[in-house]
Amino acid sequence: MKNNIKVQRAIHDMTQADLAEKIGVSRQTINAMEKNKYVPSTLLALKIAKLFKIPVEDIFILENSD
Amino acid sequence: MKNNIKVQRAIHDMTQADLAEKIGVSRQTINAMEKNKYVPSTLLALKIAKLFKIPVEDIFILENSD
DNA sequence: ATTAAAAGTAAAACAAGTTTTACATATAGA
DNA sequence: TCTATATGTAAAACTTGTTTTACTTTTAAT
Secondary structure, eight states, rough: EEEEEHHHHHHHHHHHHHHHHHHTSSSHHHHHHHTTOOOHHHHHHHHHHHHHHHHHHHHOOOOOOO | OOOOOOHHHTOOOOOOOOHHHTTOOOHHHHHHHHHSOOOBBBHHHHHHHHHHHHHHHHEEETTTTO
């Protein structure tokens, strides 16, 4: 699974810290997600999608390996 | 956060075990999700949404308390 | 070149998701 | 009523997500 969080942040001109604060997680959580260190919870995915006003599927993309 | 998994299973005439097997988790994981015992990973959410051919947001719904 | 802000990284601790095994309860059909 | 299938539940073990603290590196602007 990959994700577009970095791009969406750029579009919305947000730092990792900004995004972290908006959705109520630590900055390291955002950083680790962007670096594909781990798969976030559905709660985080929904909050991020809501914030960026796009579907979860447009941010988090399933890959063949999943 | 709540979810419609039970309804979607009914629409697709699947048991908890069926769904579990299709997306590669244990039956207890499906049961626990339906009973709101915990929030699944985004990977699971995407797989379930793909299987039912509807958006993640139509299955997992944010609530005010989230 | 220096500085400030942003991003990357790492380890320990803690919280939460998932599996496994096992049993109890419910439901529908024979 | 008996039986098979589906669902609910629980505890232990394991895996993974998340936080906290703290430090390093990068980037962009001065």
